[in-house]
Amino acid sequence: MHIVLVEPEIPNNTGNISRTCSVTGSSLHLVRPLGFSTDDKHLKRAGLDYWQYLDLHYYDSFAEVEEKFAGHNFYFATTKAKRKYTEVSFGPDDLLVFGKETAGLSPEILEAHWDSAIRIPMRPDIRSLNLANSVAIVLYEALRQQGFAGLI
Secondary structure, three states, rough: OOOEEEEEOOOHHHHHHHHHHHHOOEEEEEOOOOOOOOOOOHHHHHHHHHHHHHHHEOOOOOHHHHOOOOOOEEEEEEOOOOOOOOHOOOOOOOOOOOEOOEEEEOHHHHHHHHHHHOOOOOOOOOOOOHHHHHHHHHHHHHHHHOOOOOOO
16 A cells, blocks of 8 residues: 655654555655754654664655556545545555645645545544554555455
């Protein structure tokens, strides 16, 4: 699986997501600009000693990710989607795309990919879940659907 974070802002979230990617064998793709330095102590601390197991990639734009993974399935997490993440059949090379903590994915990205937008059900009067939690929820559903292949 591939996790794509578009312009993440909080180092602790990205650190926690990197740890989740490490333990699941998922690749992490970070789209600049980042709201922190990759040398940030909070980022490293949240990932602890898992960095050596992380398949990490950087991009200057989301268009670069789309170009590199042309032909793959992309799913875009947003609170605005109609389709629940549990209504999707995920494949092992799919990309799960998440936006920045304060604003989510840009309207341009969502408009271009609305048919692939997914959401995590939650109360309508609460803004959203934490980014690291959202990634874990959707990623583990995708892995569950695949029988947790390669994991014990």
